[in-house]
Amino acid sequence: xxxxxxxxxxxxxxxxxxxxxxxxSRDRVVTVxxxxxxxxxxxxxxxxxxxxxxxxxxxxxxxxVDIVVVGLPNNLxxxxxxxxxxxxxxxxxxxxxxxxxxxxxxxxxxxxxxxVFHGYLEDLVxxxxxxxxxxxxxxxxxxxxxxVRSREAxxxxxxxxxxxxxxxxxxxxxxxxxxxxEIGRSFIGKHIRxxxxxxxxxxxxxxxxxxxxxxxLVRYANGAIGQFEVSWCFxxxxxxKDEVAGTDGSIRIDNFLRTGLEIFSAPGKxxxxxxxxxxxxGWLFPVGDEVHELGYxxxxxxxxxxxxxxxKPIEDFYDGYVVNAIMDACYQSAQSKKWEPVELHEWRxxxxxxxxxxxxxxxxxxxxxxxxxxxxxxxxVILKNxxxxxxxxxxx
Numbered sequence: 001x002x003x004x005x006x007x008x009x010x011x012x013x014x015x016x017x018x019x020x021x022x023x024x025s026r027d028r029v030v031t032v033x034x035x036x037x038x039x040x041x042x043x044x045x046x047x048x049x050x051x052x053x054x055x056x057x058x059x060x061x062x063x064x065v066d067i068v069v070v071g072l073p074n075n076l077x078x079x080x081x082x083x084x085x086x087x088x089x090x091x092x093x094x095x096x097x098x099x100x101x102x103x104x105x106x107x108x109x110x111x112x113x114x115x116v117f118h119g120y121l122e123d124l125v126x127x128x129x130x131x132x133x134x135x136x137x138x139x140x141x142x143x144x145x146x147x148v149r150s151r152e153a154x155x156x157x158x159x160x161x162x163x164x165x166x167x168x169x170x171x172x173x174x175x176x177x178x179x180x181x182e183i184g185r186s187f188i189g190k191h192i193r194x195x196x197x198x199x200x201x202x203x204x205x206x207x208x209x210x211x212x213x214x215x216x217l218v219r220y221a222n223g224a225i226g227q228f229e230v231s232w233c234f235x236x237x238x239x240x241k242d243e244v245a246g247t248d249g250s251i252r253i254d255n256f257l258r259t260g261l262e263i264f265s266a267p268g269k270x271x272x273x274x275x276x277x278x279x280x281x282g283w284l285f286p287v288g289d290e291v292h293e294l295g296y297x298x299x300x301x302x303x304x305x306x307x308x309x310x311x312k313p314i315e316d317f318y319d320g321y322v323v324n325a326i327m328d329a330c331y332q333s334a335q336s337k338k339w340e341p342v343e344l345h346e347w348r349x350x351x352x353x354x355x356x357x358x359x360x361x362x363x364x365x366x367x368x369x370x371x372x373x374x375x376x377x378x379x380x381v382i383l384k385n386x387x388x389x390x391x392x393x394x395x396x
Contacts, residue, residue, distance in 0.1 A: 002027040002304050005059045005089075007080050008071030009034040009043040011158050012094050016071055016121075017047050019296035027304065033059035056080060060087045067092065067307070069121075073161040074099050074168045081107050090117035092303055096178040096327070097320025099169025104324035105345055108317045119303040119313045120320040124152075124179045124240065125186045126295030126302065129253045133244065137187055142246030144356055148187045149227040149243040150180035153234030155278055156206060163208045171210025173201060173330055176230035178323050182315070184218060184226025187244050190319065191349035193221040194326050194342045201334040205233040216330050219339075223356040237278060237285060247358035255293065261286055318348060 004020060006013055006029045013032075020027050031051040034040035044052035053059050060068050060083045068084035070077055070093040077098055084091040091111065097120060098104035111118040124130065137145060157175060161167040168174055185194070199216035206212040212233050218226040240255035268281035287293050299315075306313040325344050333340040362368040362383050369382035369391065378395050385392070 002307075003030045003064050003066045004028065005030070005062060005065040005068045006032045006049075006071065007056065007059060007069065008094075009036070009039045010071065013043070013071040015291055015294070015296055016069055016094075016300075017043075017049075019291040019300055020069075021047060022291070022297075027300075030064050031059050031062050057083055057087075060084045060089060065089060067304075070094060073159070074174070075161070075166075078103050078107055082110055085110050085114045085116050088114075088116065090119075090307055092119040092121050093317070093320070094121045095123075095182075095320070096169070096174055096324060097317055098324055099174070101321065101325040101328045101343070104317075104321040108321045111317055117307050118317040119306070120315040120317055121299060121303075122179065122182045122315045122319065122323075123295035123299050124255070125182055125315065126297075126299040127255050127293060128295075128298070129255055130183065130186070130242070130295070131298060133242075133251045133253055134186060136251065137244065137246070141249055142244065142251060143248030144358060145188050145224055145244060145246050146356060147225045147227065147243075147245040148184040149229070149245075150183040151229040151239060151241045152176040152179055153229070153231035154238040155235060156212070156232040163206070163210065165210040168210070170327070170331060171201070171203070171208070171214075172212055172230040172232050173199075173214045173216070173327055175232075177214060177216065177228050177327055177330065180228035180230060181218060181226065181323050181326050182319065183242055184228065185319075185322070188220055188222075188224045188226060190322075192224065192353055193344075193347055193349055194226075194322070195219050195221050196339045196341050197326060197329045197333050198339045199330040199333040201330070211334070214330070214334070216333070218326060218342075221350075222353040235278065256287065257285055261288055 006017055009032060017029050020029060029049050032040060032044050032049050033053055033056050034043060035054060037054050040052040040054055067090045070080045072080055074096060077093055081091050081093060098107055162175055197216055197218050199214060201211035201214035203211055204213050213231045216228050237257050239257050242253040244251040263284045263286060265281050265284055291297060303313050326342050329340045329342045360368045365386055366383040367386060369384055372380050374380055380393055380395050382393050
């Protein structure tokens with residue numbers, strides 16, 4: 001049994017607690033911290049948690065606690081993680097790890113110097129569909145990964161602090177781009193270094209001092225491209241879509257919004273529908289098991305199994321640091337309007353990678369460009385002459 005201190009009683013703390021209490025059943029949140037005494041008491045009562053407090057140090061130093069889970073606003077991550085490390089507790093932190101790479105690097109140095117277990121709670125690389133797709137890629141189902149596109153869009157965050165970049169670290173890039181960037185790294189390969197980024201970001205709809213829409217490209221050392229699209233301006237719920245293009249195939253994933261369960265309600269469905277749902281009437285798209293579909297169950301199972309087995313989890317604070325560094329480069333690019341390098345204090349992956357190449361020989365003198373079956377049943381090949389570079393076609 002793992003005994004957990006939950007720091008934070010917002011939406012993410014709710015999702016985490018529902019997953020932890022419903023997943024392996026033997027794991028329990030034994031104390032909860034909130035900055036609001038009313039919220040702490042109500043949350044503890046709702047989830048049958050024996051202790052609640054508004055003192056962060058009291059929560060992390062509780063002798064009944066084995067693991068500290070940080071589900072607080074971004075500006076409080078460093079303080080909470082440092083407190084957990086000083087208490088000698090394993091610590092798991094929600095995304096993003098920090099407001100910027102400088103904070104993330106300080107956090108990483110703190111946990112590694114202390115030797116405590118650390119896990120980065122990037123749930124969207126643990127969704128059932130992502131795990132299945134990732135396995136297919138690892139087994140060679142689509143060949144070499146050339147390009148990953150990840151899109152997350154919704155009408156905007158649920159809490160006030162998200163909208164203040166001094167507290168959050170940014171806008172839609174920090175809030176949503178962290179998910180999309182790590183999804184790209186997961187499929188392309190986390191051992192391949194992110195080299196540079198180019199990004200557009202703007203505030204189009206919301207009256208705030210942070211970007212509400214952004215599009216970026218992350219170029220990796222082998223030439224692969226990770227593309228992210230994020231928005232706080234999307235109407236109609238929350239869209240989570242990924243595409244992976246390889247030399248021998250492709251994958252498309254729809255994690256949320258249109259997942260096979262659709263309800264039309266003229267009078268309106270009373271109560272909660274799904275995260276970021278905007279209406280309770282008309283066509284509704286509930287999620288069968290939200291904490292499972294969003295990856296929380298598999299994420300905590302991986303974290304706790306890694307603790308028990310003395311292994312590294314799929315996502316740790318180094319991953320969170322790399323994501324923060326990529327996002328920093330995105331913000332620089334959005335200002336400079338050009339490609340910007342990803343600056344890392346330390347790179348722990350491959351230092352030399354083979355450039356992506358999938359050229360296929362047709363014969364001794366030609367590269368194969370394309371093969372196609374025509375309407376009449378004939379097989380056509382498009383060829384490139386190796387010596388001259390000329391493009392020709394043949395019917396075979």
